[in-house]
Amino acid sequence: MIVLNKIYTKTGDDGETALGNGARVAKHSMRVTAYGTVDEANATVGMARLHADPDLDAALARIQNDLFDLGADLCRPDMERDADAEYPPLRMVKAQVDRLESEIDAMNSRLEPLRSFILPGGSALAAHLHLCRTVSRRAERETVELATMETVNPDAVKYLNRLSDWFFVAARVANDDGRADVLWVPGANR
Template structure:
């Protein structure tokens, strides 16, 4: 378990931070941007949870924990294949992605079919989940960019891709099963 005794260390005062393996990199490094945006995704889920309860809140709580796992995965260079077997890095797993897929399927089966693109909004929870969706898409773009220049756990890309899908169907669920979705009307204001 992590134990923090001090919040500030002053070690980042010159614009560098330590990765999970101790390597120091600039704070604007793509890897730091990727896991920082995963952290931002987690924070906006925290705001969404102010409007959730029951099974939805339980799902969001599990996802928040997963996102800390994902951040730990991304802050440790490598794809996991060369991790020290005595002290392997924390990596996101296929089981976590599969759980998202199962939840997506279970939610989506009860939604009204889409007849147009959905505009973010409706209920407060739905609006916040759409913010989560867009921030997680930004995290995905950064993770894919990182994967193009450095080895990462491929499950990280799959997980973050499923997360935005999950937030989309959950946002529709929060809008009365899609009945209260606000639909895009192409050319409406021409």
Template sequence: MVVLSKIYTKTGDAGETALGNGARVAKHSVRVSAYGTVDETNATVGLARLHATGDMAEALKRISNDLFDLGADLCTPDRHLDAGLSYTPLRMIEGQISRLEREIDAMNEKLTPLRSFILPGGSVLAAQLHLCRTVCRRAERLVVETATMEDVNPDAVRYLNRLSDWFFVAGRIANNDGKDDVLWVPGLTR
């Protein structure tokens, strides 16, 4: 259980932070940047939730919770040492990925295939979901970079990859099931 009785601890004043396993690392480390960008993705989801209703709002709420799970996973490195910890670390699992895939497939059934790239916009919710998508892609790049240097749960990468696709399709749903998508016109302003 998390207990936050004191918000500032002063332990990070020298530019270091603690990982979930207690190790101290630089705040600019790629791992901290990766889970920090996952947190940023979650903040954009919070903005999108302000404009969502019904099933979309519920899905975004689940995703927001998943992103906290993902942050917990990423802040506790060395999966192969999990047994040596005094607690069981939270890890992303296949079920979270397959849920996103099912939701993408269900949303995609309502959409006509694209014949052009789309621009962010249309509705406020669609624009917010495209912002979620781009920040999510940045988080994915940082997690992949972390994985080239340190141990990272492969399901963490897969989740982010699928989530950015989810945001793209959800953005189309938010645009009147794709009818109000803003299409890219190559060279329009030449």
């Protein structure tokens, strides 16, 4: 159990932070950047939840919890040493990816196929979900970049890839099942 009774520690005043295994790294390290963007994505989900109906709110709450799991996964390097850890690190698992895929398929079954790209917007909820999509896509790019330097759980990358797709489809659902999507008109303002 985590107990946070003192919020500031002053240990980061020199530009370093502690990873989940206690190692100190620069705050601008790729690992910190990746899980920091996951945290940012989580905050955008919180904003979207303000506009969601109860069913979507419950799904977004599950995603927020998953994003904390993902941050916990990314802040613990040395996957090969997991078996020796005093407390086994929390890692993303295939079931979390599978759940997103199932939810995407269920939402997408309500929608007509796209015949144009859509602009991020429409309803307030859809606009927030598109912001969630773009921030989660950035988190994915940063996590993939991290994976070129260090070991990263493959399920973490897969989860982020599916998550941005989930937000895209959810945004279409939020736009009256795609009927209120704002279509891109190529060259409209030439």
